[in-house]
Amino acid sequence: xxxxxVDPDVDRLLQTVxxxxxxxxxxxxxxxxxATLQACDQVAVMVRGCIVEFDRPATLMQSNTAFRALVxxxxxxxxxxx
Numbered sequence: 554x555x556x557x558x559v560d561p562d563v564d565r566l567l568q569t570v571x572x573x574x575x576x577x578x579x580x581x582x583x584x585x586x587x588a589t590l591q592a593c594d595q596v597a598v599m600v601r602g603c604i605v606e607f608d609r610p611a612t613l614m615q616s617n618t619a620f621r622a623l624v625x626x627x628x629x630x631x632x633x634x635x
Contacts, residue, residue, distance in 0.1 A: 568592070587627040596620060 559567070568589065571580060582589060590596050591610045598606035598619045606618055613620035 585623075587624050590620075591624070598623075 572592075582593060584590060593610060595608065596606070596610050596613060597604045598613070600619065606613055606620055610620065614624065
């Protein structure tokens, strides 16, 4: 995730450039940023180097999945930030 150490404005710009210039391409994104993950067409969730889930983010949010747990944990952490 190249955007891990940039401010939110630069992150938005990079995401826009990727989505615009690579709209007809397959883009493999490795990130732990939940907002980036939720904007993807499909998500592969890995645990200890093995894919344990693979589907659309909205589908993974509909049941008790590792992806849903990650999203919920991220939301809880954001609520705790001052």
